[in-house]
Amino acid sequence: MMRESRWLFLLLFFLLFNSVDASSQEHGSDLVKRGRYIFSLAGGCACQSVPRGIENAGGRAFPIPFGTVYSTNITQDKETGLGNWTDSQIHDAIVKGSRRDGSKIIPVMPYEAYSGMAQEDLKALIAYLKTLKPVKKATPGIYV
Ligand code: HEM
Secondary structure (H helix, E strand, O other): HHHHHHHHHHHHHHHHHHHHHHHHHHHHHHHHHHHHHHHOOHHHHHHOOOOOOOOOOOOOEEEEEEEEEEEEOOOOOOOOOOOOOOHHHHHHHHHHEEOOOOOOOOOOOHHHOOOOHHHHHHHHHHHHHHHOOOOOOOOOOEOO
16 A cells, blocks of 8 residues: 555656646747747847848848948857847847947837837847847948
8 A cells, every 4th residue: 555655656746747847848938939929029020130031140231321230140149149148138238229348239229119128028038039040140230
C-alpha cells in the first residue's frame, strides 16, 4: 500500500510539474504574439524594412529637409542590429528616442507617439523584437 501511494505521489508530482512548465511556456509565446501585434499596429514593420527587402533589417529611406535618414537594422544581429542592446536601451530608444550613446534618434521614428505606450505593451514589444532572427546589414544612419 505504501509503495503504491509513493508511485501515485510521484505521478501527481510529475503531472503538476509538467503542466506548470507548459503553461509558463505558453505564457511566454502569448507575450511574443502580443508584441508582434503591437509592432504591426505601430507601423514598425513598414518603416524598419525596405519594401520587398529583408524584414526589419532597416535601410528604408526617409527624405527630410536637410538630407535623408535611413531606418536601422532592428534584428538581433549583435554588430549591426539590437543583439547587444539591453531591454532598457531598447525601451529608451522606442519611447525616448535615445540611442545607446545617449544621442537623439531623428524623430522620423515616431518615439513621441510611442512615449505613452503602456509598460505591459512595451514589455511584449521588446519580447517580440528579441525573437527577430539576426540579419547582418549595416544601415547608413543619416546622409546629409
Ligand atoms: C514599434 C515600432 C518600432 C520600433 C520597435 C522601432 C525601433 C527602432 C529602434 C530601436 C531604433 C534605433 C536603432 C539604432 O539606433 O540602431 C529605430 C530607429 C529608426 N526608426 Fe524605428 N521603430 C519602430 C517604428 C518606426 C516607424 C513607424 C518609423 C517610420 C515612420 C521608424 C523609423 C525609424 C528611423 C528612420 C530610424 C533611424 C533614425 C536615426 O538614425 O536617427 N521606426 N527604430
